[in-house]
Structure formats: structure tokens, C-alpha cells
Amino acid sequence: MTIPSPAYIEGVTVLSQERLTDDVYRLSVETTTGGAPGQFYMVRAWDREPLLARPISIHSVAEDTVSFLYQVRGTGTELLARLEQGGTVALTGPLGHGFRTEELRGRIAIVTGGIGIAPMFCLARTLPPGDVTVIAGFKSRPYAVAQLLDLGVDVRVATEDGSDGTRGFCTAIFDPHAYDTVVTCGPTPMMARVAQLCAETGAPCQASLEAHMACGVGACLVCSCPTVQGNQRVCADGPVFDAAEVIWHA
Amino acid sequence: MLDTTLCGVTLKNPVIAASGTFGFGAEYGGYFDVGKLGGICTKGLTLRPREGNPGLRVWETPAGMMNSVGLQNPGIPTFLERELPRMRTLGTAIIANVGGGDLEEYVEGVRLLSNAEGVDIVELNISCPNVHEGGMAFGVNSDVAAGVVTAVRCVCSKPLMVKLSPNAENITAMAIACEQAGADAVSLVNTFKALAVDINARKAVFDNVTAGLSGPCIKPIALRMVWEVARAIHIPVVGIGGIATWQDALEFIMAGATAVQVGTATFVRPTAMLDIVGGLERYCANEHLTSLATVRNILGTVPKL
Numbered sequence: 156m157t158i159p160s161p162a163y164i165e166g167v168t169v170l171s172q173e174r175l176t177d178d179v180y181r182l183s184v185e186t187t188t189g190g191a192p193g194q195f196y197m198v199r200a201w202d203r204e205p206l207l208a209r210p211i212s213i214h215s216v217a218e219d220t221v222s223f224l225y226q227v228r229g230t231g232t233e234l235l236a237r238l239e240q241g242g243t244v245a246l247t248g249p250l251g252h253g254f255r256t257e258e259l260r261g262r263i264a265i266v267t268g269g270i271g272i273a274p275m276f277c278l279a280r281t282l283p284p285g286d287v288t289v290i291a292g293f294k295s296r297p298y299a300v301a302q303l304l305d306l307g308v309d310v311r312v313a314t315e316d317g318s319d320g321t322r323g324f325c326t327a328i329f330d331p332h333a334y335d336t337v338v339t340c341g342p343t344p345m346m347a348r349v350a351q352l353c354a355e356t357g358a359p360c361q362a363s364l365e366a367h368m369a370c371g372v373g374a375c376l377v378c379s380c381p382t383v384q385g386n387q388r389v390c391a392d393g394p395v396f397d398a399a400e401v402i403w404h405a
Numbered sequence: 406m407l408d409t410t411l412c413g414v415t416l417k418n419p420v421i422a423a424s425g426t427f428g429f430g431a432e433y434g435g436y437f438d439v440g441k442l443g444g445i446c447t448k449g450l451t452l453r454p455r456e457g458n459p460g461l462r463v464w465e466t467p468a469g470m471m472n473s474v475g476l477q478n479p480g481i482p483t484f485l486e487r488e489l490p491r492m493r494t495l496g497t498a499i500i501a502n503v504g505g506g507d508l509e510e511y512v513e514g515v516r517l518l519s520n521a522e523g524v525d526i527v528e529l530n531i532s533c534p535n536v537h538e539g540g541m542a543f544g545v546n547s548d549v550a551a552g553v554v555t556a557v558r559c560v561c562s563k564p565l566m567v568k569l570s571p572n573a574e575n576i577t578a579m580a581i582a583c584e585q586a587g588a589d590a591v592s593l594v595n596t597f598k599a600l601a602v603d604i605n606a607r608k609a610v611f612d613n614v615t616a617g618l619s620g621p622c623i624k625p626i627a628l629r630m631v632w633e634v635a636r637a638i639h640i641p642v643v644g645i646g647g648i649a650t651w652q653d654a655l656e657f658i659m660a661g662a663t664a665v666q667v668g669t670a671t672f673v674r675p676t677a678m679l680d681i682v683g684g685l686e687r688y689c690a691n692e693h694l695t696s697l698a699t700v701r702n703i704l705g706t707v708p709k710l
Binding site for chain 2: 160161162163203204205206207208245247367368369370371372373374375376377378379381385386391
């Protein structure tokens with residue numbers, strides 16, 4: 156797969172904004188810049204404040220559209236959530252190294268926590284649906300599950316409040332022995348647990364990390380993550396890493 | 406029109422990428438022709454590789470950001486072998502920024518960098534607030550700073566620019582001390598030592614407790630410091646601190662700066678420096694200036710009230 160070279164573009168038109176739950180939204184913008192599963196964009200929907208753009212993973216890509224699934228966490232994402240059709244954003248991207256899809260084979264588990272499900276629609280679309288099981292954990296009401304089911308993949312849901320699927324964490328319904336390769340994205344303690352389970356069975360696991368960023372392109376070194384190969388830049392060396400190489404409890 | 410001579414080195418224009426915000430010049434190559442810049446300051450280099458600080462390294466503030474990178478770098482020998490040859494193809498002046506944990510590390514670092522072909526200017530970093538030993542420890546007291554500058558001057562075969570900390574006890578005395586110790590230029594300011602508290606966790610946001618503040622919020626203070634220093638010394642001053650637009654750059658030039666460095670603004674808008682160069686060109690054309698020297702250092706002295 157060829158990775159498109161990143162660009163900085165202002166005045167990118169918002170095609171749609173959907174509110175999926177209280178604090179989760181799906182934003183689609185008109186751009187041909189594309190991107191691979193697991194890559195992200197630095198997104199900006201304001202002039203001066205906040206100062207920095209926000210790194211948001213690619214949820215889906217079409218020829219002239221990129222969509223983001225995001226959760227409102229603070230000032231930046233609150234401003235993103237206020238965008239309406241016809242509004243504009245500035246984008247830098249697509250950025251980073253995404254999932255190594257060529258290494259995903261056999262029975263594939265995609266284990267996600269909360270908004271960590273965001274990059275998985277884009278990824279699942281590139282995989283044979285019959286081989287993929289998505290194990291998705293949510294605090295409460297699930298989101299972005301129906302479109303995965305539409306792809307024909309198996310989706311298993313866990314919710315912390317028991318409002319849907321199995322009550323509890325997704326890691327409790329993830330049996331690492333049942334899969335040959337694993338992909339994970341979500342809160343760090345959850346990914347650390349998935350990485351540990353995979354280490355026990357020897358299943359290769361790719362983890363997509365989240366970090367506060369400033370430049371997003373590998374220049375400033377503020378998003379570094381400790382790995383067995385030393386500090387790596389989440390933005391440029393990742394965001395997807397071999398879970399066995401990440402030092403999870405640094 | 407924007408040609409600028411900085412301690413004997415000719416720059417295409419007075420807009421330089423600030424250390425630590427532009428890597429070694431490769432990361433932004435896909436967004437614009439970095440050869441159009443006046444120069445690039447490398448990520449802060451030390452003789453030995455450094456992993457930098459653990460924990461969270463960035464925190465946003467109103468009109469600014471705090472960082473606690475802590476001089477993560479591959480070490481000077483690796484820089485010379487892997488990064489410098491590629492940097493030399495970029496077509497812009499190369500300013501090697503060097504830090505150190507102790508005097509010997511500074512001296513050996515400066516010796517290696519200044520002897521390297523392709524390095525145009527050495528920028529001595531005595532102003533990093535994010536490392537315990539070294540860095541800013543040398544940049545607070547003028548006598549201590551003069552000792553470092555004197556020591557590295559002896560081994561520095563290229564123009565030597567000293568990057569000053571706004572956390573110096575007395576920024577003007579500091580600049581004078583550096584000039585007297587043999588500096589060819591000073592650049593100021595590095596980041597302001599600052600604090601953020603996580604009220605939910607009831608602890609400092611950063612493992613190192615304090616971190617360096619940059620961005621538009623520091624600009625008026627940085628500008629005042631540049632103005633004070635430019636008045637007090639005879640060597641060139643390079644202005645740094647929250648510059649995001651060509652108007653900001655011009656303010657620093659009018660306050661006495663020969664050139665400017667831009668850092669945080671590049672994170673906000675990858676092409677910020679190109680826009681600043683373009684804006685300065687248009688300004689000169691509109692004002693019928695053949696050189697920015699006409700408007701440099703035009704604010705006068707401290708008024709006696």
C-alpha cells in the first residue's frame with residue numbers, strides 16, 4: 156500500500172457532523188488527501204485558541220472524504236463538536252505509521268476500549284470480514300458498532316455499566332488463545348492488559364497509542380513513548396507500535 | 406532585500422527555525438521548501454545521546470504551551486554522521502545548537518560541531534530549563550555563563566552565538582558578560598520556567614515539576630528583553646519568543662534584532678515561517694525599503710521620566 160505524502164490544507168469543508176452519543180461525534184470533511192488505517196490528522200477548527208491542533212485518527216476514507224470519530228475531551232474537541240456542515244477545518248496529514256495490515260493474518264482480533272474503536276472501521280474494511288472479531292468495550296452505550304456489523308465482521312460488546320453486551324471490561328471477553336494476530340486501541344491500562352495477554356500466547360499484537368502532541372510531524376519530541384528501542388515518537392514512529400516493544404508501565 | 410548578515414554569515418532572510426521545534430530540518434520538508442528559510446537551528450545537541458525527560462512532556466496554556474522534552478537527542482557524533490550530511494543539502498544556513506551537562510561536555514561538543522564542515526554558526530544553549538544538571542544552570546548567573554563562553558570560545562572555530570534564558574538574574578548583564586567572554590552574537594529568549602498543576606491529581610503536571618513556556622503569551626516580555634539587550638551590547642541580537650506573524654518579526658527587528666527565530670508558531674501552522682518571510686518581503690516593497698536595516702533598532706533608549 157502506498158502511503159500518501161502529508162499536506163497542510165486550510166479551508167477544508169465540513170460535509171457532515173453527527174452526534175452519536177452524549178460526547179462522541181463523527182465529522183466528515185471534503186479532502187482527497189486520504190490516508191491508511193491507523194494514520195491520523197492534526198485537526199484545527201479555530202483561529203487562535205487553543206494554540207495547538209488536535210491529533211485525530213482516521214475513521215474512514217473515501218476518494219474525496221475523510222471522516223473522524225472523536226470524543227469531546229476538552230476545549231479543542233468541544234470546538235470541533237460545534238462545527239456544522241459548510242464549516243471549515245485546517246488539516247495536516249495523513250500522518251504517522253498506521254497498522255501493518257500485511258502482518259494481520261489468520262483469526263484477527265480487534266480489541267478496543269471506548270473511542271479506541273475510531274480507527275477500526277477503516278482497518279476492518281481492508282480485512283477479510285470472516286477472519287475478524289471486534290471486541291469492543293464501552294463505559295456505557297456503544298457507538299460505531301453497526302457499521303462494523305454491516306461489514307460482516309463479528310462484533311462482541313462489553314459495557315462497564317452492563318447497558319449492552321457483557322458487563323465489564325472488554326479484556327474479560329478477549330480470549331487470546333482464539334486468535335492468531337491482534338490489534339488494539341484504547342486506554343493505556345487496557346492496551347497494556349491486551350499486550351500482556353498476547354505476550355502469554357505469543358500472538359503478535361499491534362497497538363495504536365494516543366498522546367498529547369504539538370507538531371504531529373516528528374519534530375518536537377513531546378509525544379515520546381518509552382519502548383525497548385528507546386524513546387519513540389508516537390506521531391512519527393507510531394502511532395501504531397508492536398505492543399511487545401512498548402514499555403507499558405514506565 | 407531580506408539578505409541578512411549574522412556574525413559574518415549571509416542568510417537569505419532573517420527568519421530562522423528555532424532549536425527544538427524543527428528537528429534536523431527533514432520533518433517539515435514535505436510542507437514547504439525549507440531552503441527558503443534564513444537558517445535552521447538544530448535540535449539541542451549534547452556530546453552523549455540523551456533520552457530526555459520521562460512523563461508528560463507538553464501542556465497547553467492560554468496563548469502558549471509548556472514543554473519538558475529535556476534535550477532528547479542522538480548525541481553529536483550521530484548527528485555529524487547521520488543528520489548533518491542531509492541537512493547540508495537543504496540549502497539554508499545550519500546553526501548547530503549545543504547543550505551540555507558539564508563544562509567538559511560543552512567544550513568537546515562545541516569543538517566537534519564547529520570543526521564540522523557545513524556548520525555555519527554554533528548556538529550555545531545555556532538556557533534549557535528542563536534539565537537538572539547543565540542547561541539553564543549555566544545561564545542564570547552572568548559569571549557562570551561567562552566561564553562557559555570563555556571556555557568554548559577557545560575551541561570554537563565558527564561564529565559563536567549564545568542563547569540566553571529569560572530566567573537569567575539580569576538579562577542585560579548576562580548579554581554583556583557573554584559579549585565580553587567572546588560571543589559573536591546572542592539569541593534570546595529561550596522558554597520561561599513555568600508551572601502547571603493538575604488539581605485533580607493534586608500534583609504538578611510535569612514529572613520535573615517545572616517546564617518551559619513558549620508561544621504568543623511570552624512575546625511582549627521577550628520583546629522587552631531583546632530591546633534592553635540590543636541597547637547594551639555591540640554584537641548582533643537574534644530575537645526569539647512567540648513570533649507567529651511577520652508583524653511580530655518586524656517588532657523584534659525594530660526593537661533591535663538582526664534576525665529572528667520562530668518555534669511554536671510552526672506547530673500551529675507548518676508554513677508559518679514562509680508566511681513571515683513573504684510578509685517581510687511585501688513590507689519592504691510597500692515601504693520602498695532596500696533593506697530591513699533601515700528599520701532596525703529604531704526605538705531609541707530608555708526614556709527618563
